[in-house]
Amino acid sequence: MLRILIALTMILMVSASAAYAETARAAISGTTGTSTVNGIAKFKDTEKGLEVDVAVSGVTPGAHGIHIHEKGDCSDGANAAGGHYNPDQVKHGHFPKDGPSGAHPGDLGNIEVDAQGEGSLTAVLPGVTLSGGKLNVGELAIVLHEKLDDFGQPTGNAGGRIGCGIILITQDS
């Protein structure tokens, strides 16, 4: 009887935490053969929203826009990734600041790249999930841009696509 109780308790604990247990990773690589752009984006579903942690290297110093785009395809110089993931047809912005009515769910803003070509960004995206929610970014592409995202319409004037990676779920709920 005690064993059954322990087993039941463990099942309940696992199911209670499962809703926010998903993690994902995207390996970002340059979009041209000669590119030095490299990076890793890590994602974690939490109760506060999707935690995003991006680190890049080999990038021109300065600010670079970074977004989640609507298709999980980095071919054709990342053009195959399509436009910004924007299921609710809202305007472009900075999601951590402007929220779901004023920005696309993957509008991460800018990565500041230092003189060594390295930069990082962390963000929490409330209401965004990897799968199973309303705004799911698992299996989509994360795209690093040539220029600063100035939050202008429709996509922030961030220029060409210099890096891209597919958001692959590494741990299911």
Ligand SMILES: [Cu+2]
């Ligand atoms: Cu973009």
